Amino acid sequence: MPITKTSDSAVWRKRTTLQQWALWGGWFLLVVFFIFCWQVMTKDTIWYFVADAPTQAADLGGRMFPPRWSYIDVLWAPLWDTLNIATLGTLLGIAIAIPVAFLAARNTTPSVLFVRPIALFIIVSSRSINSLIWALLLVAIIGPGILAGIVAIGLRSIGFVAKLLYEAIEEIDETQVEAISATGASAAQVVDYAIVPQVLPAFFGISVFRWDINIRESTILGLVGAGGIGLQLQASLNVLAWPQVTMIFIVILGTVVLSEWVSAKVRHAII
Structure with missing residues (x-):
């Protein structure tokens, strides 16, 4: 509900039907846009690799430690x-x-x-x-x-x-x-x-x-x-x-x- 401010206090007013539909329509378009962007970003994604990523990251992290301190020279x-x-x-x-x-x-x-x-x-x-x-x-x-x-x-x-x-x-x-x-x-x-x-x-x-x-x-x-x-x-x-x-x-x-x-x-x- 929108708020109308007066000199003394804020007055709550119920949205009209048109305003309510416009609000829900805006949220619906936002959700549709998000889904579209997600599909564009992930259309070439191989989800098997994504699921296996934690295992691969842990394996790579194990190979990276400990650092080779002698290499600093x-x-x-x-x-x-x-x-x-x-x-x-x-x-x-x-x-x-x-x-x-x-x-x-x-x-x-x-x-x-x-x-x-x-x-x-x-x-x-x-x-x-x-x-x-x-x-x-x-x-x-x-x-x-x-x-x-x-x-x-x-x-x-x-x-x-x-x-x-x-x-x-x-x-x-x-x-x-x-x-x-x-x-x-x-x-x-x-x-x-x-x-x-x-x-x-x-x-x-x-x-x-x-x-x-x-x-x-x-x-x-x-x-x-x-x-x-x-x-x-x-x-x-x-x-x-x-x-x-x-x-x-x-x-x-x-x-x-x-x-x-x-x-x-x-x-x-x-x-």
């Missing part, structure tokens, strides 16, 4: 490559994202009709393609190695950083811009003294947050040949060396937890 160099991919890729993305963000923001773009749509298209294109797909394409273009991973992370980071940064630019206090402009300052001076100081904390927070995300994404780029610890993961999976896989998972988990802690500390110090 092999992982230091690939882990260092992974950190370099994430860090250099983040810096590359930031370097490109800064001008794109200023071109996309309504209050700093030189043209709302022409330049801004191009900048927004760059942002959307970067955010639409996953870093793993970027890496797959770049490995085919420039060959395997950490360079492909760095460029893939950079291309993926452009959209994320530029989107959040241009939104921060559009939300600045315009009175500061007007005050600096009133002194006869040039457009570059207005940006330098009125806009940049306001968005600088947000910029640092966005950059550190993106670096934290890139640490996680760069750990799997080696699966397509883009270097890093993912290469060792792929090699171990190929030979079914499950104790080594467990060790790699532990190292990746430790790295992600550490990067998350560093990111949180830096963002707290800045913001």
Whole structure:
């Protein structure tokens, strides 16, 4: 029953027949839609494998433990490559994202009709393609190695950083811009003294947050040949060396937890 609020109290009113049928019709359509989606998702499912999944998972878990702790000596160099991919890729993305963000923001773009749509298209294109797909394409273009991973992370980071940064630019206090402009300052001076100081904390927070995300994404780029610890993961999976896989998972988990802690500390110090 819908509730009608008055100045003193809520009044309960019974739904009309039409409202009641509309409510039940909505629920019926929702159930039909759910059944349709379930059939689409499971039409190729082999339910025997699903029923056998707990047994297979237990068998695989037994093979993965205990971890091969001696294998950690092999992982230091690939882990260092992974950190370099994430860090250099983040810096590359930031370097490109800064001008794109200023071109996309309504209050700093030189043209709302022409330049801004191009900048927004760059942002959307970067955010639409996953870093793993970027890496797959770049490995085919420039060959395997950490360079492909760095460029893939950079291309993926452009959209994320530029989107959040241009939104921060559009939300600045315009009175500061007007005050600096009133002194006869040039457009570059207005940006330098009125806009940049306001968005600088947000910029640092966005950059550190993106670096934290890139640490996680760069750990799997080696699966397509883009270097890093993912290469060792792929090699171990190929030979079914499950104790080594467990060790790699532990190292990746430790790295992600550490990067998350560093990111949180830096963002707290800045913001």
